[in-house]
Amino acid sequence: MPDIAFRPASELTEALRNKEISSRELLEEYLRRVARFGPGLNAVVTLAEEKARRRALAADEALARGELWGPLHGLPMTVKDAIETAGIRTTGGVPELADHVPDTDADTVARLRAAGAVIFGKTNVPVGSADWQSFNPIFGCTNNPWNVDRTPGGSSGGSAAALAAGLTGFEVGSDIAGSIRTPAHYCGVYGLKTSHGLVPAHGHIPPSPGGLGEMDLAVLGPMGRAPEDLDLGLDILSGAAPERAVAWRLELPPPRATALNGFRVAVWLDDAYCTVDREVLAVMQDAVEAIRKAGAEVDDTARPVGLEESHRVYLGLLMGVGAGVLSDEDFEAALALGAGDTGAVFAPRLVTQRARDWHRLDEERHRMRARWAAFFKDHDVLLCPVVPTAAIPHDHAPDQEGRRTIVNGETRSYLSDMTTWSGMINMPLLPSAMAPIGLTREGLPVGIQIVAPYLEDRTATRFAGLLRDLVGGFRPPAGYASHEAR
Numbered sequence: 001m002p003d004i005a006f007r008p009a010s011e012l013t014e015a016l017r018n019k020e021i022s023s024r025e026l027l028e029e030y031l032r033r034v035a036r037f038g039p040g041l042n043a044v045v046t047l048a049e050e051k052a053r054r055r056a057l058a059a060d061e062a063l064a065r066g067e068l069w070g071p072l073h074g075l076p077m078t079v080k081d082a083i084e085t086a087g088i089r090t091t092g093g094v095p096e097l098a099d100h101v102p103d104t105d106a107d108t109v110a111r112l113r114a115a116g117a118v119i120f121g122k123t124n125v126p127v128g129s130a131d132w133q134s135f136n137p138i139f140g141c142t143n144n145p146w147n148v149d150r151t152p153g154g155s156s157g158g159s160a161a162a163l164a165a166g167l168t169g170f171e172v173g174s175d176i177a178g179s180i181r182t183p184a185h186y187c188g189v190y191g192l193k194t195s196h197g198l199v200p201a202h203g204h205i206p207p208s209p210g211g212l213g214e215m216d217l218a219v220l221g222p223m224g225r226a227p228e229d230l231d232l233g234l235d236i237l238s239g240a241a242p243e244r245a246v247a248w249r250l251e252l253p254p255p256r257a258t259a260l261n262g263f264r265v266a267v268w269l270d271d272a273y274c275t276v277d278r279e280v281l282a283v284m285q286d287a288v289e290a291i292r293k294a295g296a297e298v299d300d301t302a303r304p305v306g307l308e309e310s311h312r313v314y315l316g317l318l319m320g321v322g323a324g325v326l327s328d329e330d331f332e333a334a335l336a337l338g339a340g341d342t343g344a345v346f347a348p349r350l351v352t353q354r355a356r357d358w359h360r361l362d363e364e365r366h367r368m369r370a371r372w373a374a375f376f377k378d379h380d381v382l383l384c385p386v387v388p389t390a391a392i393p394h395d396h397a398p399d400q401e402g403r404r405t406i407v408n409g410e411t412r413s414y415l416s417d418m419t420t421w422s423g424m425i426n427m428p429l430l431p432s433a434m435a436p437i438g439l440t441r442e443g444l445p446v447g448i449q450i451v452a453p454y455l456e457d458r459t460a461t462r463f464a465g466l467l468r469d470l471v472g473g474f475r476p477p478a479g480y481a482s483h484e485a486r
Contacts, residue, residue, distance in 0.1 A: 005029055005166035006476050008226035009075060009233075012169050016074045019063070023056035023074030023118055026169070030076050030120065033167050037480065040148060043161035044078055044121045044168070045139040048088045052076065052120035059118060069116030071236060077112070077170040080159050081122040082129045083220070084203040085109050092205030093125040093136035106203020108172055108220050108237055115236045117170070123158030128206055128325070129174065132182050132387075132418045134158050135396055143394075144186060145477045146444055150391035153183030159223050160187035165480045170229065172237070174204055176218040177318060178386055178422030181449060184223060184434040186391035188445030189474055190464065192230040194221040195455045196429035198250075200241035206325040216321050217314075217426045225474040227465035230433060234457055252455065255462035256380040260470065261295030263463060266302050266379040273307045274420040277389040277407050283438040283446040287471050288383065294470055304375035304382070305368050307424060311416075313368065314423035316361040319350035326351070344401050345415035369428045369454070376453040381463050383448055386422050386434060388412075390444035425451055433460035437471050 004012070004021060015021050034044045059074035079085055082092045084102040086109070091097045105113065112119065124134045124142040134157030135141035144152040145165040152161040156173030160183030163171055173180040175193045184191030199220045207213065222233020240248035257263045269284050270276045276284075292298045323331065337348040375382075388407050395403050395414070403414035425432045433450040440446060450467070452460035467473075 003166070003476070003482050005033055005482065006225065008229050009072075009077070009170035009224050010226055010228035013072060013075050013232070017063070017068070023059040023076065024053065026074070027052055027056045027076040027118060027120060030168060033165070034121070037165055037167060040143065041145055041161055041165055041167075042140055042142045043123055043152070043158045043165065045081060045124045045158065046089045046122040048120055051087060052118050055118045059116065071115050071232060072112065072170070073116035074118060075116065075169045076118045076120050078121045078123050078159070078162055078168040079109060079112070079119055080156050080171065080173050081125045082155065082174055082205050083109060083172060084205065084209065085119060085122065088119065088122060090122060090205065091138055092129065093127045093138060094205070095137050097205070097209070098138050100209060102203075102209065104203070107200035107241060109203065111236050112172065121168075123156075123162050123168070123171065125156070125158060126154045129155035129179060131155065131400065132178065133394065133396070141394060141396070144391050145480060146188065146391065149393055150444070151186065151394050153186040153391065155179040156191070156223065157183045160184055160189050160191070163187070163189045163223060163225055164477055166476060170233070171223040172220060172233065173223045174201075174218060174220045176215070176321065176426060177419050180221055180223060181386040181422055181432060181434040181447070182418070184436075185386050185447035186445065188436040188447070188477070189223060189225055190227055190230055190436070191223040191434045192221040192234065192457065192461065193425065193432045193434075194219045194234070194238065195431040195457055198455065198457065199237045202241065208325075217317060217429075218321070227433070227435065227461050227468055227473070230461045230464065231458070234461065252458055255459045256456065258462065260291060260466050264297045264378065264380045265291060265299070266375070266382040267298060267300040268303060268382060268384045269300075271307045273311070274388060274417065275407060276385050279440040279442070280385065280388065280390055280446050283440065284383070284385065284448050287437040287448060287467065290470050291467070299379065302375065302379065304372050305424070307420060310368065310424040310427055311420045313361050313364045314427040315345065315419065316350055316353065316358070317365060317427060318419070318423065319346060320353060320358045320361075323351045345413055345419070346401065365427055372428050372430065373453065380452070380459060382451040384421060384451065386447065386449050388417050388421070390440050390442070390446060421449070425449065428454070430454055431457040431460050433464045435464040435467050436473055437467065
């Protein structure tokens with residue numbers, strides 16, 4: 001079965017159920033590929049081979065008896081190293097947690113196991129998932145399979161690189177500032193930033209292991225090689241947290257349309273506040289033109305909010321979250337810098353803001369959420385970028401404020417570029433599917449955000465499927481096919 005490693009999870013699960021391949025055979029294929037390509041990519045950083053072999057064998061034996069554990073029965077997969085996995089080292093990229101082996105699963109991992117998944121490893125992240133590049137002192141740097149001199153993104157960079165290189169069947173990432181969508185865009189795979197509150201987040205690092213609170217803005221969501229994988233993950237992962245399941249039930253609405261000519265599409269591909277690289281913009285414009293020709297109603301002038309005002313409110317809310325997970329030492333250092341405006345994107349005054357200031361930002365957020373809701377009465381989806389460029393070169397300078405990106409020959413703030421477009425969607429808690437739509441002239445993937453109304457995640461995933469059928473979707477990077485040497 002050539003290149004089965006690159007088949008979407010939605011197809012692999014069917015192949016497993018139909019006994020075209022066994023769970024043990026598929027697991028061994030992924031383990032071989034990790035051994036072969038791992039040194040060059042460093043995407044899968046922890047393996048639990050024997051545990052996975054036992055689980056895969058049990059899955060095969062159960063299927064032979066006519067038992068089906070669930071929709072992921074026997075599917076070998078990895079999980080982002082920020083998500084606690086019982087019996088498998090989970091570090092979050094934090095040196096102090098280098099030997100942390102959880103006793104219990106995160107809620108998401110428990111749901112994956114209940115659905116029949118075979119978890120065989122963990123994928124790399126930045127320290128505390130707090131960067132858009134995936135490197136840390138424990139495991140080192142993950143490379144992008146499309147160009148190893150480029151980052152796969154972060155914080156779910158190991159997840160995206162492993163999917164793109166055919167090292168895993170399925171993945172789960174997390175996103176507070178583009179951490180699912182940026183790696184999916186950089187690596188040419190699919191990712192879903194779910195509506196906030198849709199997927200329980202208990203067991204994610206940060207906060208520290210054992211934390212019970214819910215983090216504002218942060219979500220977990222599926223990543224895969226096809227839009228159908230996003231729906232598969234949504235079915236499994238979404239639902240009330242265990243403590244609320246006694247009363248709460250979830251019934252997500254169906255997609256607003258089933259064909260492109262039934263969609264009302266808003267398009268926002270560039271903005272003077274955060275301009276987009278011409279190469280990336282051209283690929284997105286080609287996709288929009290194809291959508292227009294397919295009969296969709298396209299509006300490229302409507303704007304639900306301002307990009308600059310969204311960024312301001314988002315940064316204030318984000319820093320409020322970040323302050324809660326800072327060490328006492330780092331928080332004291334921020335206090336010592338005072339409340340003045342230093343011009344930094346992540347200004348100390350935001351880290352040390354008063355509760356009253358945060359609540360005022362939260363009120364602004366809710367007013368903007370109302371504007372988004374009004375916008376979605378006349379539009380079904382919004383298409384926009386997640387970051388201004390394709391995958392950037394590695395830059396591990398410890399001071400993120402001092403890092404720079406190059407956009408159309410202009411040197412710009414790394415932190416601002418990485419948070420402006422993605423944060424516009426996190427701030428109002430909206431769902432967004434990232435879909436690959438083509439390559440730059442340098443051969444780097446380009447994705448586009450498909451933003452849908454709150455809790456209408458299936459509208460985003462459906463549109464991603466239609467877009468795949470129109471302009472193409474995931475393609476393996478050169479050099480990683482089963483017959484290719486590297």
